[in-house]
Amino acid sequence: MEYRPVIGLEVHLQLKTASKIFCGCSTLFGASPNSQVCPVCLGLPGVLPVLNRQVFLYGVRVALGLQCKIQPTIVFHRKNYFYPDLPKGYQISQYDLPLGTGGHVVVPGTAAAPGTDFKVRIHRVHMEEDAGKLVHRPEEGYSLVDLNRAGVPLLEIVSEPDLESPEQAHEYLKTLKGILEYLEVSDCDMEKGSLRCDANISLSPASADRTAPPTGTKVEIKNLNSFKAVARSLAYEIKRQGRALDAGEKLMQETRLWDDVQGMTQGMRSKEFAHDYRYFPEPDLVPFAVPSEEIDRVGKGLPELPRQRAQRFVDQYKLPTADAVALTSSRSTADYYEACIRLLPKGKEASPCKAVANWLLGDLAREMNERNVDGIEGLKFPPGHLVELVDLIDSGKISGKMAKEVLTEALQSGQSPAAVVQAKGLSQVTDRESIRAAARKVLEEQPQAAADYKQGKGQSLMFLVGQLMRKTKGAANPGLAQEVLRELLENR
Amino acid sequence: MTVRDIQILYEQKEASPSDVVKTFLDPIEEREPKVHAFAWFDADRLRDQAKMLERMSNAERGPLWGIPVLIKDNICVEGVPTTCSSKILAGFRPPYSATVVERLKRAGVLLLGMANMDEFAFGSSCEHSCYGPTRNPWDLTRVPGGSSGGSAAAVAARMAPLALGSDTGGSIRQPASFCGVVGLKPTYGRVSRYGLIAFASSLDQIGPITRTVEENALLLQVIAGFDPRDSTSADLPVPDYARSIREGVKGLRLGVAKEYLGEGVVPEVRQAVEAALDQFRRLGAVIQEISMPHTEYAIPTYYIVATAEASSNLARFEGVRYGHRAKPGRDGQTMLQMFTQSREEGFGPEAKRRIILGTFVLSSGYYEAYYGHALKVRTLIKRDFDRAFERVDCLVTPTAPTPAFRLGEKLEDPLTMYLSDILTISVNLAGVPALALPCGFTKSGLPMGMQLIAKPFAEETLFRVGHAYEQATDWIHREPML
Numbered sequence: 001m002e003y004r005p006v007i008g009l010e011v012h013l014q015l016k017t018a019s020k021i022f023c024g025c026s027t028l029f030g031a032s033p034n035s036q037v038c039p040v041c042l043g044l045p046g047v048l049p050v051l052n053r054q055v056f057l058y059g060v061r062v063a064l065g066l067q068c069k070i071q072p073t074i075v076f077h078r079k080n081y082f083y084p085d086l087p088k089g090y091q092i093s094q095y096d097l098p099l100g101t102g103g104h105v106v107v108p109g110t111a112a113a114p115g116t117d118f119k120v121r122i123h124r125v126h127m128e129e130d131a132g133k134l135v136h137r138p139e140e141g142y143s144l145v146d147l148n149r150a151g152v153p154l155l156e157i158v159s160e161p162d163l164e165s166p167e168q169a170h171e172y173l174k175t176l177k178g179i180l181e182y183l184e185v186s187d188c189d190m191e192k193g194s195l196r197c198d199a200n201i202s203l204s205p206a207s208a209d210r211t212a213p214p215t216g217t218k219v220e221i222k223n224l225n226s227f228k229a230v231a232r233s234l235a236y237e238i239k240r241q242g243r244a245l246d247a248g249e250k251l252m253q254e255t256r257l258w259d260d261v262q263g264m265t266q267g268m269r270s271k272e273f274a275h276d277y278r279y280f281p282e283p284d285l286v287p288f289a290v291p292s293e294e295i296d297r298v299g300k301g302l303p304e305l306p307r308q309r310a311q312r313f314v315d316q317y318k319l320p321t322a323d324a325v326a327l328t329s330s331r332s333t334a335d336y337y338e339a340c341i342r343l344l345p346k347g348k349e350a351s352p353c354k355a356v357a358n359w360l361l362g363d364l365a366r367e368m369n370e371r372n373v374d375g376i377e378g379l380k381f382p383p384g385h386l387v388e389l390v391d392l393i394d395s396g397k398i399s400g401k402m403a404k405e406v407l408t409e410a411l412q413s414g415q416s417p418a419a420v421v422q423a424k425g426l427s428q429v430t431d432r433e434s435i436r437a438a439a440r441k442v443l444e445e446q447p448q449a450a451a452d453y454k455q456g457k458g459q460s461l462m463f464l465v466g467q468l469m470r471k472t473k474g475a476a477n478p479g480l481a482q483e484v485l486r487e488l489l490e491n492r
Numbered sequence: 493m494t495v496r497d498i499q500i501l502y503e504q505k506e507a508s509p510s511d512v513v514k515t516f517l518d519p520i521e522e523r524e525p526k527v528h529a530f531a532w533f534d535a536d537r538l539r540d541q542a543k544m545l546e547r548m549s550n551a552e553r554g555p556l557w558g559i560p561v562l563i564k565d566n567i568c569v570e571g572v573p574t575t576c577s578s579k580i581l582a583g584f585r586p587p588y589s590a591t592v593v594e595r596l597k598r599a600g601v602l603l604l605g606m607a608n609m610d611e612f613a614f615g616s617s618c619e620h621s622c623y624g625p626t627r628n629p630w631d632l633t634r635v636p637g638g639s640s641g642g643s644a645a646a647v648a649a650r651m652a653p654l655a656l657g658s659d660t661g662g663s664i665r666q667p668a669s670f671c672g673v674v675g676l677k678p679t680y681g682r683v684s685r686y687g688l689i690a691f692a693s694s695l696d697q698i699g700p701i702t703r704t705v706e707e708n709a710l711l712l713q714v715i716a717g718f719d720p721r722d723s724t725s726a727d728l729p730v731p732d733y734a735r736s737i738r739e740g741v742k743g744l745r746l747g748v749a750k751e752y753l754g755e756g757v758v759p760e761v762r763q764a765v766e767a768a769l770d771q772f773r774r775l776g777a778v779i780q781e782i783s784m785p786h787t788e789y790a791i792p793t794y795y796i797v798a799t800a801e802a803s804s805n806l807a808r809f810e811g812v813r814y815g816h817r818a819k820p821g822r823d824g825q826t827m828l829q830m831f832t833q834s835r836e837e838g839f840g841p842e843a844k845r846r847i848i849l850g851t852f853v854l855s856s857g858y859y860e861a862y863y864g865h866a867l868k869v870r871t872l873i874k875r876d877f878d879r880a881f882e883r884v885d886c887l888v889t890p891t892a893p894t895p896a897f898r899l900g901e902k903l904e905d906p907l908t909m910y911l912s913d914i915l916t917i918s919v920n921l922a923g924v925p926a927l928a929l930p931c932g933f934t935k936s937g938l939p940m941g942m943q944l945i946a947k948p949f950a951e952e953t954l955f956r957v958g959h960a961y962e963q964a965t966d967w968i969h970r971e972p973m974l
Contacts, residue, residue, distance in 0.1 A: 039588045043808045045581065045689040046568045046590060048722050080804050080854070082831050089807020141824070145812065278854035280863060283693035283801055285723050 002206035006214040008161035014194035020151035022049030033146040041151035043087025055153040058185040063100025076282040085132040093128035100125035121160035166231035181331040217251035233258040317353040332375040339383035389417040509542035509558035529646035531565040533605035557600030562652035565606040568687040577621035580838025590687020592715040608642030629972040634896040637667030644671040655701040662916025665928035669891035669941025680923035681726035684719030690805040692798040695920040705958040709733035742776030747884030751787040757893040764932035790918040796866035803850025874922040881947040891928040891941035927954040930967040
């Protein structure tokens with residue numbers, strides 16, 4: 001049978017406030033275990049939480065950035081369960097009155113269907129505290145508890161089940177991360193755990209009405225450590241669930257863990273998560289009304305978001321929409337791009353604007369991918385270097401082909417492109433006489449091709465140009481080479 | 493010795509804090525074995541504190557300089573065992589002090605020790621303590637009330653001039669009544685709860701237990717006020733209680749609610765309160781009858797709200813970070829076993845009963861029927877008080893329906909025990925302040941108490957009314973024979 005996947009994603013975002021959500025402890029990542037704790041986040045007897053105002057303001061910022069409505073009254077709830085990394089025996093979270101509701105994200109089309117935007121509705125955005133971390137020592141027979149992370153502020157961003165494929169899920173996450181980076185409220189670093197994602201997936205019959213509530217059995221996938229893992233695990237689940245349904249099996253509503261090495265999900269023992277969280281309003285925090293002026297103020301302070309910026313790039317830099325969207329999906333790339341534009345010589349930006357974009361989306365993107373660096377800053381190739389590279393080509397000092405070599409070398413050595421060109425003697429040969437000398441040699445060596453040209457086979461010229469480029473090891477200016485060759489052939 | 497007596501000695505340089513410590517060590521040594529009011533006491537540490545105080549310059553000396561204060565065993569004192577009189581917190585010494593303790597230290601007090609209590613403040617008799625029961629100084633076969641039984645008994649037995657208790661459903665007022673002393677449950681938010689080991693967060697308040705109303709005001713003055721560490725504390729100025737305390741009751745409207753004098757209130761107690769009303773009339777107050785129609789729902793409402801919050805508040809005691817941890821068996825111990833065995837061994841029967849009750853009322857499928865409903869009734873009870881205070885300045889009720897009962901009398905019957913708080917718990921549900929003070933003695937010589945209730949943040953009214961009554965009567969001059 002044909003199925004339509006129904007996918008929703010839950011993203012946990014660590015907010016980069018200086019201090020924790022309910023106490024003054026530092027939120028710095030990587031400190032020695034239990035060095036960033038106090039009676040409050042240790043859950044000692046008698047302590048009380050006090051809400052960090054910045055967490056609330058960041059929360060409003062994100063909720064507004066995701067087009068949510070803000071809850072008029074802020075209420076926290078206790079989510080009760082026992083676990084050694086949860087010092088109080090409950091997590092302070094939000095329950096039936098989340099900070100933001102009813103938002104959406106517009107995701108630019110996937111690679112499979114470029115240019116077709118789709119909308120993912122945001123069900124809710126809420127504030128909560130993070131738990132600590134367990135370090136298991138199976139050989140020694142014990143586990144250690146590190147509570148540095150306990151009380152670090154989190155936003156939970158829950159999408160509606162609007163996604164229909166692993167690719168859409170991946171693009172949604174990319175878009176969401178882009179927006180969150182623009183909002184400057186989090187490092188959005190999946191490796192450090194400042195951005196985490198759980199997925200929910202069920203299958204509906206392909207013929208089922210999209211507007212009706214989904215009927216499939218929902219499976220939650222945890223332990224997803226990258227966007228790629230999210231997509232892979234969803235693809236795996238679609239297959240697994242599809243096969244099971246085809247075989248007439250009944251699926252279990254359960255939580256499954258993704259194993260990235262084996263490339264499969266595995267069911268958790270259901271006992272471990274069969275919780276009744278016994279939510280009730282947190283009596284230690286007084287509900288408070290959110291003044292609408294406060295929301296307005298945060299709203300006015302929102303930065304230009306990716307979609308708006310992409311539109312501006314189209315208008316201002318005359319870029320194709322696809323380029324503009326690609327450049328602006330990551331804030332650091334877009335900032336880099338605009339830093340380059342500012343460095344371009346005044347009055348002649350038009351063509352370099354496109355050239356800079358091409359380099360960023362082409363070679364530099366590939367380099368980032370190959371070197372596995374996160375963000376353009378990781379390449380150690382400042383905007384000035386890219387502008388220099390583009391200028392070297394533009395002024396004919398090097399060819400496009402040589403430029404790729406120069407780039408590789410510059411990235412390796414950290415030298416500027418101009419310095420690389422100088423050091424390697426890579427400058428393009430634009431001297432007509434030396435090209436003419438080389439061209440004569442080529443014509444001597446390839447009499448047949450020269451004769452063919454004479455007899456009207458125009459394509460022989462390109463062959464000869466290629467030979468000339470080979471002889472000069474690519475240093476000859478290709479345009480000039482062609483011109484000189486034609487001249488020699490015609491004057492024979 | 494009263495607080496004033498001690499202060500006069502200091503002012504006239506006739507005694508030092510070390511001398512005062514000595515004068516309290518004797519009665520403590522003599523009476524404590526009989527009364528058993530302390531959960532922790534360290535004479536050497538007390539002497540050291542006195543010496544430290546003596547080194548202070550006059551400018552550094554706070555308003556309660558050199559006055560001994562006993563702290564209930566659920567209020568954290570840095571470095572001092574603070575255990576809620578529970579095995580599960582055996583040996584726990586907090587690395588920080590409660591805000592009230594910080595304020596007391598700044599005021600210059602001598603921290604006398606920790607007072608025995610019902611485990612986690614669950615109880616009305618001070619029998620549910622891992623240290624054994626406290627006894628009533630007026631009759632050692634009787635309970636001192638609870639849960640702040642140790643605090644009230646120590647003040648009554650003259651082992652401490654001042655004490656702190658905590659009150660969630662009557663835990664300051666009922667023992668004050670049983671022991672013939674003065675106890676205040678301040679308005680919710682008047683005193684910081686930071687460092688008070690929570691029983692029911694929306695009901696708990698720390699308050700003073702003293703011999704006189706004036707001393708009570710003095711102690712509240714020091715501990716009251718906004719605390720940025722407690723989001724539920726009120727950001728309101730604290731009035732100077734001493735200034736208005738002598739203004740008398742002439743012209744004040746005092747309300748009497750029939751719901752508080754119904755069946756269950758024994759005749760002697762009712763007569764004592766009626767006599768007190770006559771006294772108020774003679775002092776020029778106007779007595780009005782009013783109605784508090786939702787009083788009968790207070791007990792079920794309270795036992796849902798309080799146990800629900802308690803079940804969550806007590807979840808942190810699982811042996812991972814502090815307190816009692818069960819030893820692994822021969823086959824080792826799983827995480828779940830560590831949790832359940834530690835709690836099984838560490839909590840007493842009443843604590844377990846309340847945790848189970850609270851867990852049940854919050855369970856999915858039951859939440860609306862119990863907790864959700866209780867919150868609505870709580871609003872109605874609060875409204876009763878709002879309406880009453882449109883007509884009167886202060887309500888007068890008995891504090892407890894009976895005088896102190898015998899040890900063991902209600903231990904096997906939790907429901908009867910719960911009913912001994914019937915007159916005090918509405919006050920916590922409504923968040924209003926209430927003062928309990930002695931209003932007579934039974935024929936057999938047991939103290940009886942009267943409760944004054946005012947609108948939120950009107951502790952001034954309570955002190956004023958209480959002080960006027962105290963001045964017109966001589967109950968506070970009686971002492972238990974020990």
